[in-house]
Amino acid sequence: MPAELHDPPVLTRAEHAVARALAETARSDEVYPRVLAAIGEALGWGLGAVWEAPAEPGGTMCCVATWHAAGVEAGEFEALSRATGFGPGQGLPGRVWSSGSPAWIAEVAEDPNFPRADAARRAGLHAAVCFPMSGPAGVLGAIEFFSGEHREPDALVTATMASIGAQVGQFVQRRRAEQAVLEAAELKRAMLDASLDCIVTMNHEGCVLDFNPAAERTFGYRAGDVIGREMAELIVPPSLRAMHRAGLARYLEGGDARVLDRRLEITGMRADGSEFPVELTITRIEVPGPPTFTGYIRDITDRKAAERELRESRARLVAAADEERRRIERDLHDGAQQRLVASALGLRLARAKMSADPAAALEALDQAEAELDGAATELRELARGIHPAILTDGGLEPALAMLARRSPVVAHVSVDLGGRLPPAVESAAYFVVSEALTNVARYAGAARVEVRAEMRDGSLALRVSDDGCGGADPAGGSGLRGLTDRLAALDGTLTVDSPPGGGTALRAEVPCG
Amino acid sequence: MRVVIGEDSVLLREGVARLLEEAGIEVAGQAGDAEDVMRKVRAHKPDVAVLDIRMPPTHVDEGLQAAAAIRAELPGTGVLLLSQYVEPDYAMRLLADGAEGVGYLLKQRVSDVDGFVEAVRRVAGGGSALDPEVVAEMVGRRREDDPIESLTPREREVMELMAEGLTNRAICDRLVVTERAIERHVTGIFSKLGLTATGNEHRRVLAVLRFLHA
Numbered sequence: 001m002p003a004e005l006h007d008p009p010v011l012t013r014a015e016h017a018v019a020r021a022l023a024e025t026a027r028s029d030e031v032y033p034r035v036l037a038a039i040g041e042a043l044g045w046g047l048g049a050v051w052e053a054p055a056e057p058g059g060t061m062c063c064v065a066t067w068h069a070a071g072v073e074a075g076e077f078e079a080l081s082r083a084t085g086f087g088p089g090q091g092l093p094g095r096v097w098s099s100g101s102p103a104w105i106a107e108v109a110e111d112p113n114f115p116r117a118d119a120a121r122r123a124g125l126h127a128a129v130c131f132p133m134s135g136p137a138g139v140l141g142a143i144e145f146f147s148g149e150h151r152e153p154d155a156l157v158t159a160t161m162a163s164i165g166a167q168v169g170q171f172v173q174r175r176r177a178e179q180a181v182l183e184a185a186e187l188k189r190a191m192l193d194a195s196l197d198c199i200v201t202m203n204h205e206g207c208v209l210d211f212n213p214a215a216e217r218t219f220g221y222r223a224g225d226v227i228g229r230e231m232a233e234l235i236v237p238p239s240l241r242a243m244h245r246a247g248l249a250r251y252l253e254g255g256d257a258r259v260l261d262r263r264l265e266i267t268g269m270r271a272d273g274s275e276f277p278v279e280l281t282i283t284r285i286e287v288p289g290p291p292t293f294t295g296y297i298r299d300i301t302d303r304k305a306a307e308r309e310l311r312e313s314r315a316r317l318v319a320a321a322d323e324e325r326r327r328i329e330r331d332l333h334d335g336a337q338q339r340l341v342a343s344a345l346g347l348r349l350a351r352a353k354m355s356a357d358p359a360a361a362l363e364a365l366d367q368a369e370a371e372l373d374g375a376a377t378e379l380r381e382l383a384r385g386i387h388p389a390i391l392t393d394g395g396l397e398p399a400l401a402m403l404a405r406r407s408p409v410v411a412h413v414s415v416d417l418g419g420r421l422p423p424a425v426e427s428a429a430y431f432v433v434s435e436a437l438t439n440v441a442r443y444a445g446a447a448r449v450e451v452r453a454e455m456r457d458g459s460l461a462l463r464v465s466d467d468g469c470g471g472a473d474p475a476g477g478s479g480l481r482g483l484t485d486r487l488a489a490l491d492g493t494l495t496v497d498s499p500p501g502g503g504t505a506l507r508a509e510v511p512c513g
Numbered sequence: 514m515r516v517v518i519g520e521d522s523v524l525l526r527e528g529v530a531r532l533l534e535e536a537g538i539e540v541a542g543q544a545g546d547a548e549d550v551m552r553k554v555r556a557h558k559p560d561v562a563v564l565d566i567r568m569p570p571t572h573v574d575e576g577l578q579a580a581a582a583i584r585a586e587l588p589g590t591g592v593l594l595l596s597q598y599v600e601p602d603y604a605m606r607l608l609a610d611g612a613e614g615v616g617y618l619l620k621q622r623v624s625d626v627d628g629f630v631e632a633v634r635r636v637a638g639g640g641s642a643l644d645p646e647v648v649a650e651m652v653g654r655r656r657e658d659d660p661i662e663s664l665t666p667r668e669r670e671v672m673e674l675m676a677e678g679l680t681n682r683a684i685c686d687r688l689v690v691t692e693r694a695i696e697r698h699v700t701g702i703f704s705k706l707g708l709t710a711t712g713n714e715h716r717r718v719l720a721v722l723r724f725l726h727a
Contacts, residue, residue: 369624373624373625376624377621380597380598383598393567393573401602402600402601405653405654406650406654408655410657447657448657
C-alpha cells in the first residue's frame with residue numbers, strides 16, 4: 001500500500017482530476033473511462049469498473065465501462081465483469097447498490113460474497129473498494145477499483161471516494177435528463193415530420209414559426225420560404241383573410257377563444273392560388289410570453305367529393321325506387337287490373353245472357369276465364385321482376401340458371417359460392433346479371449355469354465363476358481348506373497371492360513362480410 | 514279415386530277440393546302444413562297427394578320434401594306439386610327418383626278444370642304431368658349447336674307434349690293424328706336428339722327431360 005495514499009494532497013488531486021473529466025465531457029458514456037482513469041491513476045488502483053443500476057425494477061446491474069493501469073493484465077476478469085449481472089446485494093457492486101454506502105474488501109479471494117473470486121485470483125487482484133454513484137434520485141450505480149496488493153480499509157479514502165461518487169452521480173443524472181429533453185424534441189420533430197396532417201405554428205403576430213412536411217405537400221410551399229411570413233397571405237384565401245386577422249386581434253385583446261380547440265371546416269389556399277376544403281383545429285401552445293398557436297389542417301377534398309357522391313347516389317337510389325314503383329303501378333294498371341275488370345264484365349254479361357242466350361253467355365264466360373288466366377300470368381311475371389321467388393328460395397345458383405335459360409343469347413353459368421350469401425348481396429348480384437344479359441341481347445351482337453360467380457377473399461366476384469362487338473360505354477347507361485349505386489350501397493364495385501371488337505366483360509365485386 | 518290436399522291458402526285449398534269433388538274424386542283430407550299433410554297421407558293412403566311447394570313453417574320447399582317422403586314411404590301414392598312460379602330445377606329434383614306418379618303444375622293451371630283433373634288422374638294412374646310452361650322454358654333455352662333446331666315443327670310439338678307426360682295415345686288425341694304417325698315422330702325425335710327410344714312411357718319422358726335440362 002503506497003504510504004501517500006491517504007495524503008490530503010493526493011486525495012485533492014484525485015477530486016480535481018474527476019472534476020476536470022466531468023467538465024470536459026458531454027456524454028455519460030464518454031465520462032466513465034475518464035473518471036476511472038482519473039481516480040485509478042491518482043490513487044494507484046490497478047483496475048476499475050463502472051456498474052449501472054437497471055432502469056426497470058427487477059433487473060440486474062451491468063458493467064458499462066472498465067479501465068486498467070498500464071501493465072495490468074486482467075482481460076479475463078474485465079470480460080467476466082462485462083458479462084455478469086448482479087442483483088441487489090449480490091457481489092461487490094450489488095452490495096453497494098443495496099446499502100448505498102461504500103464497501104472495502106482487503107482480500108477478495110477470502111470474501112464470502114465475491115462471485116468473481118477465481119478470476120480475480122488469476123488476475124492477481126487482492127484489495128477492492130466500491131462506492132455508490134448516487135444522484136438526487138438515488139443510487140444510479142457503483143464504481144469499483146481493485147489493487148494487486150493487500151490494502152486495509154482507509155476511512156479518509158473511503159470518504160473521498162463517496163464524495164466523488166456523488167459528483168459523478170449528479171453529472172450522470174443531469175446528462176440523462178438533458179438527453180431525455182433532447183430525445184423528446186427529436187420525437188416531436190419526427191412526429192411533425194411524419195404527420196399526415198398539416199401542422200402549422202404561428203406566433204401572436206400571425207407569422208409562421210413552423211411548417212411541417214405535410215403542410216409543404218398540401219399547400220405547395222417550402223418551409224424555408226414561408227417561415228417568418230404572415231400565415232394569412234400564404235394559406236388563407238383572400239376572401240377570408242380579413243376575418244382571420246380580426247379573429248386573431250380579438251383573441252389577443254380579450255381572449256375571445258371561440259375558434260380554439262374546435263373542429264372547423266373551412267377553405268384553404270395553395271401556393272398556386274387554388275382553394276380547397278380543409279378541416280382545421282387550432283390550439284394555443286402554453287409557453288411563457290405572447291401566445292403561440294398551432295393549427296392542425298387536413299385536406300378534405302376527397303372526403304367532400306365522397307360525401308357528394310354518396311348524397312347523389314342516395315338520391316339516385318331513391319329516384320330509381322320511385323321510378324320502379326311507378327312502373328309497377330303502370331304495369332298493374334295497364335295489365336292485370338284491366339284484365340280483372342274485363343273478366344268481371346264478362347261474368348256480368350254471362351249472368352245477363354244466361355237464360356236468353358246461353359251460347360253468348362258461354363262465350364262471355366270463356367272470355368272471362370281467358371282474362372283471368374292472363375291476369376294471373378302477368379302478376380306472376382311482375383312478381384318475378386320485383387324479386388324472383390327462386391332467388392329467395394334457392395339462392396343465386398338456381399336464380400342465375402333461370403336467367404341463363406331465359407337469355408336470348410346462349411348463356412353458360414358457373415357458380416362456385418359454397419352456400420348462401422346475405423340476401424342483399426344475392427339480390428344485387430341477380431339484378432347485375434339480369435341487366436348484363438339484357439344488354440348483351442340488345443347491343444352486343446354476341447353468340448355466347450359467360451356468367452361466373454365465385455367467392456374471392458370474402459367477396460362475391462361476378463363476371464359476365466360476351467364475345468360480341470364490344471365498344472360499350474364504360475360509364476354505362478342508366479341501367480348500369482343504377483346497378484353501380486346499388487352495389488356501392490353494399491361497398492361493392494362495378495367495372496365494364498369493352499374494347500371495340502373485343503367483347504364486353506362486366507365485373508362486379510361485393511363484400512359479403 | 515281419393516286425394517289428400519296440402520295447401521296453406523284456404524281459398525285455394527277449398528277451391529281445389531270442390532273442383533275435384535265435382536269431378537267425382539273423393540277428397541279424403543285437407544291440410545295446411547307439411548306435417549299435417551304427412552299425417553293425413555299416412556292415415557288415408559290416397560291415390561294422389563296434391564301439394565303446394567311452399568307451405569308453413571318456412572314457406573320454402575316443404576311441399577317438395579313432403580313429396581320425397583311420400584314417394585319413399587308410400588310408393589303407390591302419386592304426388593302432384595303446385596307451384597306459384599316455373600322452376601325447372603324443382604321439377605327435375607322431383608323427377609330424379611323416376612317419373613312414375615309425379616306431377617308439377619303451376620297453380621294457375623287449376624283454373625283449367627278439365628286439364629287439371631286429367632293431370633290428377635294421370636298422376637294417380639302412375640303417369641306424369643309436367644307444366645307446359647316448364648317444358649317451354651326448358652325447350653326455349655338457347656344452346657350452341659342446338660339439336661332441337663333440327664326438329665320439324667311437328668316433331669317439336671310432339672316432343673313438348675311427351676315431356677309434359679302425355680302418352681302416345683293422349684298425344685294423338687291432342688294433335689288429331691293417328692297413333693302410327695306419332696310413333697314415327699317419336700322415333701325421329703329420339704334419333705335426332707341422340708337418345709335411345711327403349712322402354713316404357715316413363716323412361717321416354719325422363720330421357721327427354723334429362724336431355725332438355727342438361
